[in-house]
Amino acid sequence: MARLPVYLRALTTLSEAGTTVCSSEELAAAAGVNSAKLRKDLSYLGSYGTRGVGYDVDYLRYQIAREMGATRDWPVVIVGIGNLGHALANYSGFRSRGFRVVALLDADGQRHGEVVAGVVVRPFSDLRAIVREHGVAIGVIATPAAAAQDVADQMVDAGISSILNFAPTVLNVGDHVAVSKVDLSKELQVLAYHEQRKATQETA
Amino acid sequence: MARLPVYLRALTTLSEAGTTVCSSEELAAAAGVNSAKLRKDLSYLGSYGTRGVGYDVDYLRYQIAREMGATRDWPVVIVGIGNLGHALANYSGFRSRGFRVVALLDADGQRHGEVVAGVVVRPFSDLRAIVREHGVAIGVIATPAAAAQDVADQMVDAGISSILNFAPTVLNVGDHVAVSKVDLSKELQVLAYHEQRKATQETA
DNA sequence: CCGATTTTGTTCTCGCGTTCACAAACTCCT
DNA sequence: AGGAGTTTGTGAACGCGAGAACAAAATCGG
Numbered sequence: 355m356a357r358l359p360v361y362l363r364a365l366t367t368l369s370e371a372g373t374t375v376c377s378s379e380e381l382a383a384a385a386g387v388n389s390a391k392l393r394k395d396l397s398y399l400g401s402y403g404t405r406g407v408g409y410d411v412d413y414l415r416y417q418i419a420r421e422m423g424a425t426r427d428w429p430v431v432i433v434g435i436g437n438l439g440h441a442l443a444n445y446s447g448f449r450s451r452g453f454r455v456v457a458l459l460d461a462d463g464q465r466h467g468e469v470v471a472g473v474v475v476r477p478f479s480d481l482r483a484i485v486r487e488h489g490v491a492i493g494v495i496a497t498p499a500a501a502a503q504d505v506a507d508q509m510v511d512a513g514i515s516s517i518l519n520f521a522p523t524v525l526n527v528g529d530h531v532a533v534s535k536v537d538l539s540k541e542l543q544v545l546a547y548h549e550q551r552k553a554t555q556e557t558a
Numbered sequence: 559m560a561r562l563p564v565y566l567r568a569l570t571t572l573s574e575a576g577t578t579v580c581s582s583e584e585l586a587a588a589a590g591v592n593s594a595k596l597r598k599d600l601s602y603l604g605s606y607g608t609r610g611v612g613y614d615v616d617y618l619r620y621q622i623a624r625e626m627g628a629t630r631d632w633p634v635v636i637v638g639i640g641n642l643g644h645a646l647a648n649y650s651g652f653r654s655r656g657f658r659v660v661a662l663l664d665a666d667g668q669r670h671g672e673v674v675a676g677v678v679v680r681p682f683s684d685l686r687a688i689v690r691e692h693g694v695a696i697g698v699i700a701t702p703a704a705a706a707q708d709v710a711d712q713m714v715d716a717g718i719s720s721i722l723n724f725a726p727t728v729l730n731v732g733d734h735v736a737v738s739k740v741d742l743s744k745e746l747q748v749l750a751y752h753e754q755r756k757a758t759q760e761t762a
Numbered sequence: 763c764c765g766a767t768t769t770t771g772t773t774c775t776c777g778c779g780t781t782c783a784c785a786a787a788c789t790c791c792t
Numbered sequence: 793a794g795g796a797g798t799t800t801g802t803g804a805a806c807g808c809g810a811g812a813a814c815a816a817a818a819t820c821g822g
Binding site (some may be wrong): 362384422424436437442444448451517520523534537539540542544546547551 | 560562563564566567570588590620626627628632634640641644645646648649651652656659682687695698709717719720721722726728736738740741742743744745747748749750751752753756759761
Binding site for chain 4 (some may be wrong): 611
């Protein structure tokens with residue numbers, strides 16, 4: 355489920371606040387969802403709660419982390435070291451959640467050798483070797499839209515099976531490859547749309 | 559609809575490729591959605607297609623842009639000029655889609671005066687004046703999670719009615735404020751979850 | 763001018779996810 | 793020990809969005 359990371363974060367916050375036990379109601383409020391939905395989601399993982407009491411925060415946290423694969427370390431490759439690639443390489447939220455950036459790749463030869471976030475930028479052609487060496491399963495695309503499809507193809511070819519795409523393009527890949535897309539400007543456009551609707555409704 | 563930006567992007571691509579007319583089938587393929595869904599979405603805006611022919615690319619593009627408010631200029635404020643804030647301020651996709659970064663704000667006094675993407679970083683306390691001066695309706699939060707709620711409160715107080723939140727926190731705001739959330743590591747975690755499931759299923 | 767063909771706009775059905783509501787289970791107090 | 797009060801886990805109903813299917817409208821060829 356796509357909500358597990360949210361629950362995990364909420365549990366971490368609660369744990370840091372010193373809470374040892376919480377009800378589905380509390381956790382749901384912290385995660386911003388309905389309590390029934392939360393309970394149903396958790397029941398898919400197993401019965402980790404106690405009726406009349408609630409959930410043990412740390413225990414549940416560990417169970418969710420285990421289910422999500424957050425207990426192990428995921429090597430990640432980032433392709434495209436522009437502004438966004440820089441920010442992603444430096445983003446502390448990756449490391450703290452079990453993701454380790456093992457390589458930064460860029461097609462631009464001028465960037466090669468540059469050190470970003472303690473990792474040296476290497477040629478894109480090194481992809482295959484790096485994937486094999488570190489057993490990389492997850493790739494991040496932070497290139498311009500024009501290059502994204504080619505990068506994706508080569509990632510798949512090199513053995514990567516999950517891609518996080520920041521380029522504003524629809525990627526065509528095989529069914530066995532999972533693609534997740536984040537479009538920074540799309541979100542802003544949706545907000546602008548709502549503002550626009552608000553404005554036109556007021557004048558009507 | 560949240561898919562309008564995708565359609566708009568696909569139409570722009572088609573237009574740049576010299577296409578003047580396209581069928582719902584083609585456009586749906588370019589946008590990565592079902593053609594029936596596309597037609598239904600477009601019919602909400604009005605009847606801009608011609609049966610037996612298709613859609614006029616530029617005409618439809620203009621209509622969608624107008625509906626979305628992309629024909630006008632949206633002033634935007636970014637709060638939190640860390641790695642992510644830097645990248646967002648420099649992100650060309652904002653400017654090209656009608657968003658203009660009118661101010662960069664940060665609570666850290668050491669950053670004040672620094673120029674990022676041609677805009678000077680100012681104290682967070684300038685928020686209200688800037689919002690009033692430029693008529694800002696949209697704010698972007700790129701601060702650490704701990705500061706996000708406070709920033710959001712002050713944004714709402716200053717008159718901002720749409721917030722794009724990059725901090726990994728659930729924001730509590732009034733109903734009249736639209737909040738959109740982008741969680742960079744959440745997407746990676748979902749991918750890792752799928753990888754994890756794949757791995758555990760293979761061993762079973 | 764009329765039928766064949768193409769493609770939109772729309773209706774209908776289906777399936778999934780969300781929410782409600784309640785029984786089972788556990789704790790606490792007397 | 794037993795009842796009152798909580799809280800989980802889950803069965804059932806509801807609602808919404810997605811996709812299939814079809815009717816309406818426009819073009820094209822004879």
